[in-house]
Amino acid sequence: MYVAVKGGERAIENAHRLLAHERRGDPAIPDISLGQISGQLTLAVDRVMTEGSLYDRELAALAIKQARGDMIEAIFLLRAFRATLPRFGATEPLDTANMQVRRRISSTFKDVPGGQILGPTFDYTHRLLDPSLTEGVTIPEPALGDVDEAPMPRVTDILGADGLIEPSPEADTDQPVGDLTRDPLSFPADRDLRLQNLARGDEGFLLALGYSTQRGFGRTHPFAGEIRFGEVEVEFVAEDAGFAVPLGSITLTECQMVNQFKGSDTQAPCFTRGYGLAFGQSERKTMSMALVDRSLRARELGEESRSPAQDEEFVMSHSDNVQATGFVEHLKLPHYVDFQSELGLLRKLRKEFEAAKGSDVSLAEAAE
């Protein structure tokens, strides 16, 4: 019986119909709404927006629903949509010092101007499954305090005032902002492109790489100088108006790692920076990103570079989960043409091997 691969078209249609059915699940249970996803699976939406590189809660929620909760599939959906959007330009650099802070912690100082603000966090919770969440419980109103109108300076700025930490590089306004979605990547890559790559990079991949630096593979002696989460104004210089106009505010998490630096021939020992930024509340992501950012500066700082997290070509070529999942999963596609030529080769090699073995035996017999 020879069954060719005909009939694929109907098979695909039926498979997708079945997928839609499986996605919906038991029809007796109410359909999940985008509002529920974006309002209650907030951190999932934050991750999809960050790695999908598109700040749109509603579309990210739709992507999560469509992807049946598969985060990488949802990120992929959002990216594919984003790729078709027109590009008007780049915003002014965000001023995170003026963030409307909802959470802000520093592990380098016991107290800092503006104070430590825990905000909504899993930190210090006991990870005990909470059965009360299975049915709707009334959640008590959050505790309220007085708002301190005083600015909340970044911890790294406080260190910078003493010259103990390297200055944050000033943006060169004459230089266009690099964009690896519009220009192909080449190596060595500048830090703007590295940071863009890491911001879009897979959280799990960056977590593992950041972790590896802590375990000795390219150690950077990090301290969490500051992590802050809240709302930041976005401004855009409209050519016609000739001045910056506010576009609205977005929710961000920023992490500034403070790392040791032994100094070099030309530079005194000082603290150095690793930087992480992500949409929404994404602390694990921004901390990992900051660790890897600092590791990737090995070349710039003249440090010995031997570990995976210090190798920009290795990190940047493999951080993108949409690229990675596509290529890993493409092994599901038919490869019978190549496999056929490998089959032919393998048979030939085995025949040659058998023939050679046979002649060895006859040689041995002749010798005896």
Added chain:
Amino acid sequence: MNAPVYNFAYLDEQTKRMIRRAILKAIAIPGYQVPFASREMPMPYGWGTGGVQVTAAILGQGDTLKVIDQGSDDTTNAISIRKFFEKTANVKTTTVTSDATVIQTRHRIPETALNDNQVLVYQVPIPEPLRFLEPRETETRRMHALGEYGLMHVKLYEDIARHGHIATTYAYPVKVNERYVMDPSPTPKFDNPKMDDCEALQLFGAGREKRIYAIPPHTKVTSLDFEDHPFETYRFDAPCALCGSKTSYLDEVVVDDKGGRMFVCSDTDYCETRRADGHKGAGFGADHQVM
């Protein structure tokens, strides 16, 4: 909600222009890998995004498109890509090689000779022929710039020293226009001679790796070899069981669980056309049910 609206052949015109520039540069420097700002496509990386972007950039309303995977129009991914362009570009599609103006392919070159009114678009997973000898892009770009291909020849020589012949059966490296060593994509080396002096324009798109390269019509393409070990294509022991062709690339089909096999053309259009012309193979209409 921002309701999605898509352009003809999916990509916006700015993106198409960028891709066309890369294609023009690729044609001007045959075999050279031109970096381009590959976009996320609505199909996964590794599933033909490079080929799809090239096709989207060159496709016009009057074109007739054919899409094959493993030589066949009916493999699932070929169907999916063909339907994508039917939907987004509303172009005419065909399975007949000679009727197509644009042919997107994965892993095969059609058996029917191509003409000067056709473009063959290859889907490429790893565009760098030196990648498995040198993992770093910075190094391989330098090697190409200097025409430093000794490493590749050493690899081929080692094959001969070990096996008595070159043990590369697909993605067999070629030299284009006597300058650049190029990866022909994972087509079987059986197809390599078809690239030489081809009448059609051949374009190669690698989406994930963000590279486009090209072989302009009538360009010299030689498979790497040695004087005393000339390039040889794979030969099959038997003709196609369906159409009797002795010159086509064959797929091995397992017909039962007792070791039964039959060999049939991998290029389904070629095989069907031959059968329509009255050619018959030994297995046709016998105890094999052919669909």
